Amino acid sequence: MDDAEQPAVRASDADREQVAERLRAAFGEGRLGLAEYDERVRDAYAAVTRADLVPLTADLPAAAEAAAPPAKRSRAPRIRKEWRDWAQTGFLLVGIWAVISLAGGGPIFFFPIFPLGIWAVVLVSQALFGHGDSDGSGDDENGDGEPAARRLER
Secondary structure (H helix, E strand, O other): OOHHHOOOOEOOHHHHHHHHHHHHHHHHOOOOOHHHHHHHHHHHHHOOEHHHHHHHHOOOOOHHHHOOOOOOOOOHHHHHHHHHHHHHHHHHHHHHHHHHHHHHOOOOOOOOHHHHHHHHHHHHHHHHHOOOOOOOOOOOOOOOOOOHHHHHHO
16 A cells, blocks of 8 residues: 555654655665755654655656766867867967066066966877766866765755
8 A cells, every 4th residue: 555545544654764764875876956956855854644755756757767877978078178178278388488588678488388288188188088987077176976076065
């Protein structure tokens, strides 16, 4: 018999914890905001009957559906951003070199070649050989499968 069909059955601690865990997963997936997550978890632990727990997860997808692995992201946007950062820094360094050269009365040694050259070699090697992580996103810093930004939210 379904929990909704037994509204008078009292909820156990295990029932409350199961709902709280589902809410934690939904929060981690970005389906709930912090305030809504906090309110729902508070309501889950305050629930008296199983029927009190049902509406807390009614608008969330089934656990199996939510646990599906995310689609692999393309590395192209990240690579474009890295090259854009390289170009902006290069523009700044060349500008500094030009100002120093003009102020000194003649061209000086082109020092931007070192940081820009080394950086370019690193970017080319990353584009050709990958970043060394599983999905190319670089977010999984400690190998636990959870993005670093998500760990910081906890």
